[in-house]
Amino acid sequence: MNNKKILAMLLAGGQGSRLGYLTKDVAKPAVSFGGKYRMIDFSLSNCANSGIDTVGVLTQYRPHLLYSYLGNGAAWDLDYSNGGLHILPPYYTEEGGNWYNGTADAIYSNLDFLDRFNPKLVIILSGDHLYKMDYRKFISFHERKNADVTISTITVPIEEACRFGILTTDSNYKLINFEEKPNDPKSNIASMGIYLFDYSVLKEALQKDHENINSNKDFGKNVIPSLLNSGHNLYAYVFQDYWQDCGTIESYYNSQMGLLKDVPDFDIFDKRFKIYSNTNISPPHHISKKGNAKQSLISNGAYIGGEVYNSVISNDAYIGDNATIKNSLVLPRAKVLDNSYINYSIVCEKAIVAKNSYIEGSIENIKLISS
Amino acid sequence: MPSMTGIISTNYSPDNCGILAEDRGIAALPFFGRYRLVDFPLSNMVNSGITDLGIIAPTNFRALLDHVGIGKEWALSRKSGGLHILPGSPFGQKNLNGRFLINDILKNKEVIDKLINEYIAISATSKIFNLDYNEVLEYHLNNNADITLIYKENLSRLGPKDYSILTESDKVVSISNSSEDRNNCFLDSLIINKSILRYIVYNCKQDEHLDLLEYLSKNVTDLNIFAYKYVGYVGSFNSVRDYLKTNQQLLDCNIKSEVFNKHRPIITKTQDNPPAKYTSSSNINDSVISTGCIIKGTVDNSIIFRGVIIEENTIVKNSIIFQNSTIGKNSYLDNVVMDKQTNIDDYMSITGDYRDPIVLDKNNKYRKDRIYNVKPNKKRS
Numbered sequence: 001m002n003n004k005k006i007l008a009m010l011l012a013g014g015q016g017s018r019l020g021y022l023t024k025d026v027a028k029p030a031v032s033f034g035g036k037y038r039m040i041d042f043s044l045s046n047c048a049n050s051g052i053d054t055v056g057v058l059t060q061y062r063p064h065l066l067y068s069y070l071g072n073g074a075a076w077d078l079d080y081s082n083g084g085l086h087i088l089p090p091y092y093t094e095e096g097g098n099w100y101n102g103t104a105d106a107i108y109s110n111l112d113f114l115d116r117f118n119p120k121l122v123i124i125l126s127g128d129h130l131y132k133m134d135y136r137k138f139i140s141f142h143e144r145k146n147a148d149v150t151i152s153t154i155t156v157p158i159e160e161a162c163r164f165g166i167l168t169t170d171s172n173y174k175l176i177n178f179e180e181k182p183n184d185p186k187s188n189i190a191s192m193g194i195y196l197f198d199y200s201v202l203k204e205a206l207q208k209d210h211e212n213i214n215s216n217k218d219f220g221k222n223v224i225p226s227l228l229n230s231g232h233n234l235y236a237y238v239f240q241d242y243w244q245d246c247g248t249i250e251s252y253y254n255s256q257m258g259l260l261k262d263v264p265d266f267d268i269f270d271k272r273f274k275i276y277s278n279t280n281i282s283p284p285h286h287i288s289k290k291g292n293a294k295q296s297l298i299s300n301g302a303y304i305g306g307e308v309y310n311s312v313i314s315n316d317a318y319i320g321d322n323a324t325i326k327n328s329l330v331l332p333r334a335k336v337l338d339n340s341y342i343n344y345s346i347v348c349e350k351a352i353v354a355k356n357s358y359i360e361g362s363i364e365n366i367k368l369i370s371s
Numbered sequence: 372m373p374s375m376t377g378i379i380s381t382n383y384s385p386d387n388c389g390i391l392a393e394d395r396g397i398a399a400l401p402f403f404g405r406y407r408l409v410d411f412p413l414s415n416m417v418n419s420g421i422t423d424l425g426i427i428a429p430t431n432f433r434a435l436l437d438h439v440g441i442g443k444e445w446a447l448s449r450k451s452g453g454l455h456i457l458p459g460s461p462f463g464q465k466n467l468n469g470r471f472l473i474n475d476i477l478k479n480k481e482v483i484d485k486l487i488n489e490y491i492a493i494s495a496t497s498k499i500f501n502l503d504y505n506e507v508l509e510y511h512l513n514n515n516a517d518i519t520l521i522y523k524e525n526l527s528r529l530g531p532k533d534y535s536i537l538t539e540s541d542k543v544v545s546i547s548n549s550s551e552d553r554n555n556c557f558l559d560s561l562i563i564n565k566s567i568l569r570y571i572v573y574n575c576k577q578d579e580h581l582d583l584l585e586y587l588s589k590n591v592t593d594l595n596i597f598a599y600k601y602v603g604y605v606g607s608f609n610s611v612r613d614y615l616k617t618n619q620q621l622l623d624c625n626i627k628s629e630v631f632n633k634h635r636p637i638i639t640k641t642q643d644n645p646p647a648k649y650t651s652s653s654n655i656n657d658s659v660i661s662t663g664c665i666i667k668g669t670v671d672n673s674i675i676f677r678g679v680i681i682e683e684n685t686i687v688k689n690s691i692i693f694q695n696s697t698i699g700k701n702s703y704l705d706n707v708v709m710d711k712q713t714n715i716d717d718y719m720s721i722t723g724d725y726r727d728p729i730v731l732d733k734n735n736k737y738r739k740d741r742i743y744n745v746k747p748n749k750k751r752s
Contacts, residue, residue: 035646036662074443260648268645269665279641281444283631284404284661284675286622293655299646300405300662303624304655312646 004083006139007119007199008052009107010043012127013060013100018248021348021370027059028247029127030066032331032349034259034268035299035314038069039246040127041277044076044085049273050135052123054083056113058106060090060099075278088113102217108206114199122202124195124219130255130266131192131243132273138196138237145173147235148201149227152194154243164190165220167236175234180220189236192243195219201232242266253346253366256312256329260295280315290321305338317347320355327363345369372505373512375562376488377416377424380495381409381435382459383470386530387610390732391710395434398426398496400614401693401711403621404661404676407438410639411501412494412560417445418635419504421492423452425482427459427475438640445638455482462580468548469532469582470495470559473575476583480572486565493583495559499606499617501632507562507599514541516597517567518587523605526556530609533557534584536598543596546588557584558601567594604629611708615728618674618691622657644677652683661694668698676711689725693733707731 016028023031029040040057047055055078059066072078073085088110090099100106107114107124114122121142123135133152142150153167161182167189168177177186197205205223209215215222228234242265244255258265268275282301287293291304293313298304301316306323313319317330320338327344330336334347337355344361347353351371361367385392385400392400398409409426416424424447428435441447442454457479463472471493476483490511492504502521511519520543522536529535535553537545546557575581587596604626606617621627631637644663649655654669663678668685676694681687683700690707698704699717706723710733715721719739723729731737 262650269648269663274643275645276643279643281636281638281641283406283627283637284659285647286624286627286659287655287657288624289657291655293649294653295651296649297646298649298660308649314646 002082002117004054004117004119006052006054006121006123006135007114007117008047008055008123008125008135009110009114010040010047010055010057010125010127011103011106012040012057012066013106014128015061016128016247019252020249021368022249022252022346023062024370025062026065026349027061027063027127030062030069031128031246031252032314033130033246033252034256035297035312036279037268037275037277039130040066040070041076041275042130042132043125043127044073044078045273045275045277046125046131046133046135048076048078048276050133052135053078053080054086054117054119056086056088056110057127058088058100058110060106063087063089069278071278076276083117086113103219104206104209104215104223105217107202108210108217111203111206114203119199122197122199124193124197126193126245128246129192129194129243130246131239132241132266132270132275133194133239133243134273138194138239141237142196142235145235146233147196148198148232149224150196150235150237151175151178151224152192152196152239153189153236154192154239155188156190158185158188161185161188161190165193165224166190169236173236173238175228175236178220178224178228178234180218180225189238191220191224192239193220193245195224196237201227249346249366249368253329257310257327259297259312260310282316285313288321291319299332306336342369372508373490374423374488375416375419375421375490375492375504375508376486377421378457378476378491378493379409379412379416379424379426380459380471380475380493382427382429382463382472382475383466383495383532384464385497386532388608388614389611389730391611391614391708391730394431394733396429396431398429399434399438401676402499403618404659404674405642406637406639407434408496408499409435409439410637411499412496413439413445414635414637415500415502416492416494416504417447417638419492419502421504422447422449423486423488425455425457425479427457427463427479429459429463430461432456440640444640457482460579466580466582467531469534469584470497471583473572473581473583473586474579476568477572477576483565483569483572489565491563491565491568493561493563497607498558498560499621499630500558500601500603501630501635501637502560502601502603503635504562510599511562511597514597515595516562517564517595519562519597519599520546520587521558521560521599521601522555523558523601524555526605526607528607528609528613529553529556533607533609534588538598541597543591543598546584546591546596548584548588555598555600556605556607558605606630611728611730612726615689615691615706615708619672619689622659622672642677650683668700682717690728710735713737 012029016023078085285302287304305321314332318335340357345367381398385397447454534557647664661677678695680697693711703720709731
């Protein structure tokens with residue numbers, strides 16, 4: 001028996017249907033972000049920067065790009081012989097097989113995997129959040145409070161609270177009430193969907209939830225409320241840094257535009273907390289005689305023949321001569337050919353914009369350009 | 372096609388690159404934003420299917436080893452074969468006659484004796500090109516050759532360690548590093564049969580200072596040596612001026628896409644830097660800029676390595692800036708090659724001549740209240 005102190009389970013199976021064409025071919029955690037990253041990099045980098053050496057990645061929807069991107073986890077320093085990165089797709093047993101039916105069911109189906117490492121604590125993460133968090137602080141809070149479960153939270157504007165799981169706590173951060181997406185929110189303390197469990201509590205709760213045929217097999221809707229009702233010690237950890245769920249086109253676009261500010265919302269240049277990624281091996285990007293770039297992020301392998309302003313140009317993207325890119329995201333390997341004009345748009349991976357195109361979105365209506 | 376084993380020789384003096392290669396050795400000389408020179412022969416061999424490969428290291432191997440590590444990026448961290456770092460002799464740096472000290476191979480004869488592959492690809496690490504060794508091997512086999520030397524026609528700017536060859540119907544009849552007729556430049560790359568290499572190595576046991584090319588030039592008639600004409604781009608330099616020029620040549624899109632061929636990519640160590648960031652005050656003209664840079668000023672006809680910061684109202688022209696250097700506000704740099712982790716203060720002007728670029732040493736701070744007498748190509752005493 002392995003007896004790990006902490007093991008991370010990363011939920012990466014979601015389709016991300018609200019991201020439209022961006023997730024047509026790839027799972028949400030594999031969607032390109034910030035020029036050279038993919039969504040899952042942020043949670044995996046947090047693990048690497050927090051000394052977590054064993055991570056199970058639960059996959060389901062369109063996993064192939066995600067699998068090849070993850071590889072053996074070496075890109076995030078997660079290639080360990082005793083632990084490391086494990087990809088956990090749905091599987092078949094003597095009783096039959098099913099797709100993962102909810103977040104709780106996905107973890108329940110992999111209790112065998114967890115038993116092999118027999119961790120003291122299990123942290124449940126999502127593959128589509130933009131944040132930098134040292135989980136060690138979260139863990140020491142959990143231990144200090146002697147909690148069974150700790151939920152990581154942020155404060156949100158009260159008018160947005162109805163989109164989140166909303167917590168009420170006592171002055172000691174002990175959870176009193178939890179409501180998933182309430183119509184009439186009682187507070188503005190929102191769950192980030194990041195949970196830290198004592199493994200024994202998690203295992204028992206998942207087994208009970210599995211037997212409950214009325215359950216939606218969801219952490220927020222079922223597991224957390226039932227643990228609260230059964231008198232367990234649940235605590236709220238207040239995370240005070242930047243956190244963003246990038247599940248909609250709007251938040252996906254805005255959070256990347258936030259990287260371009262002189263003082264960015266989310267600092268990818270912080271050397272003390274590096275964001276790791278499975279980087280490509282293209283040459284550095286080239287801005288040609290006719291090209292120029294302002295207020296932008298540009299990645300390796302890109303060629304800039306035109307003007308780029310307030311935009312993110314990803315790996316191996318091509319901007320043709322005299323093209324203009326403004327307020328836009330150009331994703332990996334996309335091509336915008338000569339003399340085109342693009343404003344307030346997202347050019348999807350490998351999409352090609354023909355010569356002399358004129359595409360104008362607006363801040364309220366970001367255009368999604370597929371090939 | 373039979374498999375090959377690779378040997379890359381890096382144990383020789385970098386000649387005229389001055390302080391740029393003095394500490395780090397020629398193999399670890401930075402090139403084109405994110406590469407080191409050893410990436411080119413190493414990637415060429417790996418892309419040709421070579422999975423068993425030795426690098427003969429110079430005595431100052433720290434920078435080289437820091438870069439190649441266990442060869443993970445090149446997929447050379449193998450259970451069978453993979454990357455071997457072979458110690459070179461201290462004489463390598465003093466070898467005036469070439470880039471392949473025979474004694475270095477003899478010293479590592481255990482590796483040669485164990486070789487399973489019949490054919491050995493050997494390369495030095497001074498020239499920039501993208502080559503498929505399989506094409507050379509096919510030519511080598513068709514000619515039933517002992518040795519095939521790879522050459523390029525009409526390559527200018529040759530140094531004292533560059534050999535030229537004369538051929539008669541593809542067969543090499545003369546090899547020389549001093550003759551007048553230097554039309555066909557040997558690219559420091561060859562394929563040799565294991566038995567011949569072994570014969571040469573043991574035959575030259577007595578002479579510790581003999582170079583492989585020196586030996587071949589003396590014994591050219593006794594051996595069956597063929598010449599393979601490489602027709603692609605070759606970047607080569609024997610001075611800081613030409614080093615700067617070769618980097619700038621790669622700004623030409625045709626040359627760039629030929630050297631950084633998508634099917635035979637040049638592989639290098641990755642570093643997990645964020646993309647380069649440009650602010651509203653940046654202006655860029657015909658330049659290559661690497662990840663992790665923050666550019667607030669103007670960059671023109673230059674190569675900027677990883678993690679460089681260029682502040683507002685600063686102009687960097689016709690220059691190469693190595694990694695993690697910073698250039699303050701309102702400064703002006705023209706024809707400068709600036710080594711890594713070097714800081715330039717605000718309001719400084721450093722102007723070199725295109726025939727004689729200024730080299731700034733690494734880990735230095737250049738402050739505006741001091742006078743600098745910076746000479747290019749000058750070795751530290």
